[in-house]
Amino acid sequence: MDYTLTDEQRMLHDTVFKFTKNEWEPRTIEIDESDSFPWWLWERLRQLDWCGLLIPEEYGGSGMGVLDTAIMMEAAGHAGADTGSILAWGVHLTIGTIPIVLCGTEEQKAKYLPKIATGEYITCFCLTEPNIGSDAVNVQCSAVRKGDHYVLNGTKMFITNGPIADLAIVIAATDKSKGVRGVSAFIVEKNFPGFSVGKKLNKIGQRGSETSEIIFDNCMVPVENRLLNEGDGFTKVGAINLEYERSILSAGWTGMLGYNLDLATAYAHQRTQFGHPIVKYPQIREMLVRMKMNYDISKLLLYRAAWMKDQGLPAALEASLYKAFTAQACMQSAIDGMQVHGGYGLMQEYKIERSLRDAKLCSVGAGTDQVLYEIIARAITGTRSLTL
Ligand SMILES: Cc1cc2nc3c(=O)[nH]c(=O)nc-3n(C[C@H](O)[C@H](O)[C@H](O)COP(=O)(O)OP(=O)(O)OC[C@H]3O[C@@H](n4cnc5c(N)ncnc54)[C@H](O)[C@@H]3O)c2cc1C
Structure with a gap:
């Protein structure tokens, strides 16, 4: 087993890391306070040609693999990018786009992917x-076929x-009446009649990404905008997306674990109490060790899931293990990182407090x-729980 990154992967990592340190990280407090998507950042990502990483080159994308994309997103998080803006970028790169890349017809790909790849x-x-949240297969939003259109009605949340x-x-x-096999997927343009955006939601964290309801009121969607066949919406399109969102879409959080560790380590060296830098005290060292373990384990689980996806292997279990571990690691790392900072950890300018809200x-x-625990438990035991 070879854990070394290739020269190209190292270059990708270093390029994103440097860009983030120079341009993105210095503006994270401003992004957080503005509670809105940073359009200046999007323009930079467009200039850098980073809006279509997973789109094949023939459609104007970079044709990159899953692991390479994960490395880039993790590098942004590690260099201190806010996980809200990474989430906005990541949703665009993955679950908003991958269904067209992997399930789209030639016409759908030719029509939409070039504009997605440039970030237009x-x-x-x-x-x-x-x-309908965890019980996602029980979709209530309806799509009724009328001639050469589907008429969509319902509301989507978050x-x-x-x-x-x-x-x-x-x-x-x-x-x-067909349950999970009666669910379909569609590509819907914001200008289609009957499509509207509900109120913007006010969140505790991820404030660089904007979240809202989307409302479909007799929204007219041409039949040619359906992805795959009727009934494939959850079993194929949704299933593909779930693996992507449970793996690389969370890469920014893994990066955040590295950033928290860097902040806490630097502070522990600089802060003196009782005549010594606090980095010398065993309790502080224990927190730093736990932060390092959380970061490294999360990164290894991320790279494993991403690598498996690049090999075309099913990775539902590995993606679930990665995200479930990382969720807990993020909370623990934020708490440890803030604790190392003492009272200053609660202050915005030290940049560690956001990690708790973003976790x-x-x-x-x-x-x-x-x-996710249920998915993992099923894989271990071969049995289903009483509730899920
Ligand atoms: C900031 C943000 C961004 C999001 N972005 C998107 C997006 O882009 N697109 C999208 O489609 N969705 C998005 N989501 C939605 C997200 O995927 C859902 O919030 C999530 O799936 C959980 O659904 P829920 O919030 O309805 O919680 P619920 O499903 O109502 O769960 C509530 C609680 O009950 C537990 N629970 C539920 N069922 C069981 C059971 N059978 N046994 C034991 N425990 C159970 C849950 O684990 C949870 O603790 C976003 C959410 C947020 C907060």
């Missing part, structure tokens, strides 16, 4: 509804990039801890 179009993914997206991948029920979403989005 921003994408989002609409699965969750106000009353949609990352909702307020700024040009294009949405939408999961809706075409035949509720929480990792244990909720893309499958709560409880859902």
